[in-house]
Amino acid sequence: MNKILNFLFGFAAFLTAFVVDSKTTYTGDIISGHKVITILDIDDIPDNSFTKLWLRTTQSSIGQYFHVPILVAKGSEQGNRLLLNSGIHGDESNGIRTVQRVLKDIDLSILKGVVVGIPGSNVNGMYNNRREFVNNFETDILTDLNRQFPGNMNNRLAAQKYVRMLWDGVFANNSFTAGVDMHTDTTDNELPNFVYADFTIPYVFRMTELTGADIVKIDLGAGTLGAIENILDYAGIPAITLELGKSKVWQKDQIQRGYDYVFRQMADLGMYPPTEDQANIKAYEEYKSKTFYGNEYSSSGSTNGGYVELHVKNLDVVTNTTKAATVYNVFGDVIEEIYPSFDGIITSVNHYPLNEPGVDIILTIHNSTNPECINGC
Ligand SMILES: [Zn+2]
Known part of the structure; x- marks a missing residue:
């Protein structure tokens, strides 16, 4: 355990040194009507706006870039900043639909602060219909991106560069208040509505309460070094991994639970009014009363x-x-x-x-x- 803690404390110092503060950088390209960026700085995005962007990352072996879709909902008033990631595993689809629905339904006129949603961050995995990033190196090396954060531009694997460009381009550059990384179980496996959470990080326990999940696994992340949740935590951004059921299918019930959680999360951060829908409140109270916390x-x-x-x-x-x-x-x-x-x-x-x-x-x-x-x- 000491070895892990030493690694993480060293790593936290590393992250602090490398957290960047850059302005939004546009490449000048437009794809499908939306601007291409290499760095997102939400301070530069206009107030009271909903913006669709492409984050340019690594090139494929034929020189074409992988572009990650980014959604930014910015209210007319200043407030907290919520990061919603999904699809870092390319076979895990429920979180993608959750992010799409949440960002579409946010009423900008009552939003305080900014929500950044990434509806599918492993575009290479989705092209290849698989969990991992496929490096066209040797006879294809498969990389689990959720063990590589914050990545490394000097590594020979494209996956490491891809992760670093996501980290620098969006995750590390925007002083997020909190982060939610959405997953499902891997192909052929099924989780319930499930959360991984490190309770040594302030505010994380409250985030788990807001999920109303079936199961919360209390977890320091020692077995998943390089996961988005843990690296956000160590960079000072409280985060959870939210697992929404099973892969390669859109399960409407799991997507709805993820959607309702995000609006509760926004309300708890003072970004959005709490729901007044009594059926919604009752359903949450029932789920929350049954949540099992296991270590x-x-x-x-x-x-x-x-x-x-x-x-x-x-x-x-x-x-x-x-x-x-x-x-x-x-x-x-x-x-x-x-x-x-x-x-x-x-x-x-x-x-x-x-x-x-x-x-x-x-x-x-x-x-x-x-x-x-x-x-x-
Ligand atoms: Zn996953």
Whole structure:
């Protein structure tokens, strides 16, 4: 743990040294009617405006740039600044629709401050229909961008440069008050409405309350160094990772929960009036009363390759003797049964039957009584 803390404290100093303060930089190009930038400074964006921009990042191997769509809603009065990212994993779509809907529906006349939305930040992953960024280097190297922040312009991989241009161009340059990075579970897997949050960061616990999520994983981010949430936290911008269900589908219920959360978040930051819709308030109070906060989770997988039949679903309350899944060989013979690691709640399931040995089939969350787990382990 000390090694991780040393890394992060060193890293925080690094970030402070490299947080830039540049003006919005336009390349002069227009794509599909919208201006292309390399740096966004929301101070330069006109008050009372809704702006669509393209952030120019790295070039592909044929010299064409990857352009990231950026939405900026700026109110007529000064106020806080909220960053909404989505799609840093290219197969995770619910957050993209959430950002699109929120930015479209903001009434600028009552907005105080600025909301910046990125509806799909890994455009390379989306081109390639996959989670990662595909570097056309050697025989294609796949990079999980949400482990690389703040990136490095001197690294040989395009993914590292891409991340650095996002970080410098938008994330680090705008003195955001808070950040929300929207995800889903990865392809073939499904999370409930779920949050990763580091409670050692001021305001983060309040953000989790506002989500009304099914599950909150208390988490220092030690296992996900370079994730947007953690790097924003260490740069002084309280952030959460909001997981909205499953990949490669637009789940209207998850998108609605993400949408309602963002408007509550804006209200809590004094950026927007709170909703007066009684049905909306009641639904939130019900969700919030059921939110489970857990500090430890553990996956269970098969020791054999084979077909997996699930017997549990997300949010089932289980014990370590609950039969969670059965593994069959190709002939249909039972070869293994899978049990939760401990008594707790099922918080992710793998829907794809065919699995290699060791692949996560279920994830179970609980509260460890180990004092070292108080902030997550
Ligand atoms: Zn993700």
